[in-house]
Amino acid sequence: MAVSVDEAASTDPVRDHTPPARRLRGRGRGRSVLEVALLTVLAVVMLFPVLWMIETSIKENRDVYAVPAKFFDFKVTMGHFKDVFVAPGGGRSALSVAFLNSVVVAGVSTALATVLGVPAAWAYSRFAVKAKKDQLFFILSTRFMPPVVVVIPIFLMYRQVGLIDTKLGLILIYAAFNVPFTIWMMKGFVDEVPAEYEDAAMLDGYTRLQAFRRFTLPLLLPGIAATAVFALIFSWNEFVFAIFLTSSDSVRTAPPAIAGLIGGTTVDWGLVAAASVVFALPVLVFAYLVRKHLVAGVTLGAVRR
C-alpha cells in the first residue's frame, strides 16, 4: 500500500459516509420534512445557550437584568470584553492572567503528552513487547476513573511534594491524563503506516530512529495534530483538578476563574458571558482547523480496511 496516511485519512471516512446519507434522502419528501423539523428543534435547543451567552456578553448591564428578557432590542456594548482583560483600576485583570495560565498549562501539557506518547505508540505498534495487550490495557485503565475520584489522593501527594498551587502541578497531571489517550490514539495511526518504510530506510543505511523520524513521522503528522487537539481541549476545559489543586489568582486557569465570578451577592453576568465567549473561542478555532482530521482521527483504526 503506497497511500500516505494523509490521503487515506482525508478521503476514506468521507466516502464511507455518503451511502447512508443518500439512502435517507432517497426516501421521499415526507421523511425529509420531518427530519428537517427535528433537526431544527434540536439545533435550537442546543444552540440557544450559546446564543444567549453571546447576546449577554454584548448587552449593557441594564438589558442583562431586564425582565422580561430582551432578545433583540438591547444596547450593544463591548465593555464586558474590556473588563475581561483590563482590571477596573487599569492594568491586567485577574481573568486575563487566568487565560494566560490556561494557555501555558494546556499548551505545555499537550506538548509533553505528545512528545512522550507518540514514540511510545510507535514502540507499541512496531516492536514485540512482552505482555503488550496487558500493558496497553493498563495504560488505558488509568483513564477509567473520573478525575473527581482521584483528586483527593493526588491533592495529598501534591501537598507532600510541594506541587499544590503550581502551574507545573497542573501541567503534570494533565500530561498524565493525556499520555494514555495519545498512546491509544496514535497507535492506531502508526498501525496504518506500513512498517516496511522503516525496514527499507534501515537497509538504505539509516538507524531505526532516523528511519522513524525521516520516513514515518511525516506520515503521522495529521494524526498527531488531531490527537494534540483532543489533548488540548481536555486540558483547556479541565475543571476538577484545577479547582482543587490551585487557589491563587496567579496560578489559576480560566475554568475555575470564570466559575469564581459566580457567587457572592451580585453576579456580573455580562462579564461571565464575555469571559465564556473568550474561553470558548480557541477550542472552536482549533476544532475548525483540524475538523477533517478530527473525523479521521475518530474513525481511523476503528474500521479495518
Add this chain to the structure above:
Amino acid sequence: MGTVAVHGLCKSFGKVQALDGVTLDVPDGSFFVVLGPSGAGKTTTLRAIAGLEQLDAGSVHLDGRDATGDSPAERDLAMVFQSYALYPRLTAYENIASPLRARRCSSSEIAAAVERMSALLHIERLLQRRPAQMSGGEMQRVALARALVRRPRAFLMDEPLTNLDLKLRVEMRTELTRIHRSLGGTFVHVTNDQVEALSMADQVAVLKEGKVQQVGTPTEVYERPANQWVAGFVGSPPISLLPCHAEGDRLVGAEGWTLPRPRWTTAEDGRPLMLGLRAEDLSIEQRGDASLPGELYGLEPLGDRTVVDVRVGTEILKVKARPTVTGTPGERLLVSVDLDRAHLFDAGTGLALPEAGR
C-alpha cells in the same frame, strides 16, 4: 565480493514455527533463489539475512564474518520488498537516491548514479513522479533501482515479481537475469513461482514449513527431487504419484497394474513406495513395453501442448501430448512410461530412494 551464509536459523511467531533450522550457503556472484509455497518461511529467511528479524537461534555470516548482531545498515545489503515500500512522499528520484543520501554521498555522485540506474531500467521519465502516480510495474522498477543504485554485498529480493501481471512478470524475469549478468553481484531472490526459480536461478533452495528440503541447481531440483514434496511442488503440470511396491522384477501398483522394475531401484520387496511420473515422461503413443492401462478423464489444451488426464484406478495421471490430440472421456487407452526417468519415493518418509547406478 558477497557471500551470504546462514546457519541453523530458528524463528517462531507465537505458536507458529516460521524457521526451523534453515541453513543456506550463497556463493559470491550467484543468483540464488529461495523457492517455496506461501508460509514456508522464505520472507522470514530474507528478513533474517537483512537484520530485520530478531532470531531465536542461528547465525548470519556475510563475507565470512559473523554479522548476526549487526544492524541492517551495518550489513551493507540492499533489498526489494514485495510491496516495494517506496517512500510515498518522495519522488522516484529521491527514492532511488535515498540509500546514497543515507551514506552521505555528494549530490553530484547521487545524480550520476540515479541517472545510470534510470537508464538501465528505462525509468527516466518517471523520476519526478511520486509512487501514487505510478503503475505497479513502474513502482517495481523504481524499487529495483533503489536497491541496485549502490554496490552492496548482496541484493535481497522478496518476491519482487509476484504483484506484476503475467506478461510483465515474464519480461522482468528476463530483465533481472540481464541485470544480474551486467552488474554482477550476489542476488538472493525469494519466490513462490517455480517457473521463476527454474528459469532464473544458478542455485535453488526449496523451503517448506521453515525447513530446507533441497538445495541444488534448477536441473538437479527438477531431475532429482530429494523427496516427494519437492517433486510435487516443482514442475508444471505437477508430477503424478502412484502408490506401489516392488515384487521381484516388477513394480506392482495399489491399483493392480504392473510395470517392469527400474534397474536402479534398491527397495526391498513389499516396501510401500510412491512412483513419480512427470507429464513429459509419459505418452499416450505406444512405445516400449512399459505401459499402464487407464481411461481418458479429460483434456487440457494449452496451445503448444495438450495435457491428457488419464485415470488409472483412482489416481489421475497427467500426460503431455501433442496439441492435436483428441479423444472422448471414458475411452480406454494405454500410457507408455519412460521408466528410466521415473522417480521412486519411500511412501512413509517421502524421501527419494537412492538411485544406485543411474
